[in-house]
Amino acid sequence: MKKKILLATAGLLSVIVLGACSGSSNQDIATMKGGKITVEDFYNEAKKEQNNQSLVRNMIIYKVFENAYGDKVTDKQVDKEYNKQSKQLGDSFESQLQSAGYTKKSYKEYLKQSLAFQEGLKAHVKITDKDLKTAWDSFHPEVTARIILASSEDDAKEIKKQLDDKGDFAKIAKEKSQDTTTKKDGGQIKFDSQSSTVPTEVKEAAFKLKDGEVSDVITATDASTYQASYYIVKMEKNSSKGNDMDKYEKELKQIAEDTKMADQTFSSKVISKELKKANVKIKDDSFENILSDFLTTNSSGKTTTTDSSK
Structure with missing residues (x-):
């Protein structure tokens, strides 16, 4: 069973590029007869790209969740996930990290954000008897x-x-x-x-x-x-599950939790709530719609969350 780590090569590169651009906007990239291309010119074009729009959206969401739930993620958890992926991929792990532009340190930082996001979703999970019954049916x-x-x-x-x-x-x-x-x-x-x-x-x-x-x-x-x-x-x-749900209570709760956290509607509602709680404001008009899946903008231009109760 071959495994492959999902590493955002273009995304990480864009972070580096956009970060550098924002700090040196007057620097020339190229000069020519009749004009020049500055870092600011490049930045203004780069931020229009859909990949970069998606990248900034994900950076905002991950930053919000890291700020809110990062303290629930330990170095031991990060190391465990890192070692798990390293073991699964074997000799190709280091080369995949390198080709994606990650170092060991930066990839662990990414893993911490990812784990914080999972902790944030988990904090909103409420398991009902109906959820447990659904889990039991497929268990x-x-x-x-x-x-x-x-x-x-x-x-x-x-x-x-x-x-x-x-x-x-x-x-x-x-x-x-x-x-x-x-x-x-x-x-x-x-x-x-x-x-x-x-x-x-x-x-x-x-x-x-x-x-x-x-x-x-x-x-x-x-x-x-x-x-x-x-x-x-x-x-x-083989083993029959029998008729006693209570015997597998721990397993059923985990299944129900995993199912809910994997549900896109649920995660969108959680993201919407957390963005509102963090009072996220988009300051650059080029990115005004990047959170439209989670937030709505009223006629006055103020950002509000969608109704997560629906």
């Missing part, structure tokens, strides 16, 4: 299984034939699985309904299996790249 407790990620659909079909002919699943997984995380352990893996370690299609197929059963070839499609992957699963130990 499946942790299972132990083995997976094989095939190199192609044809390869998956061939592996399935070998398994049907009483081939050893663990041995074949070690030899042929493309999943580098699990192949050394014969494909063994644990996951529940909320895990992101395997695709949704694989989880759904696995939960239907009895102990010892092997699935047919499962096609999983990446939502961002639309690339298909082909899996085979053997269930080692």
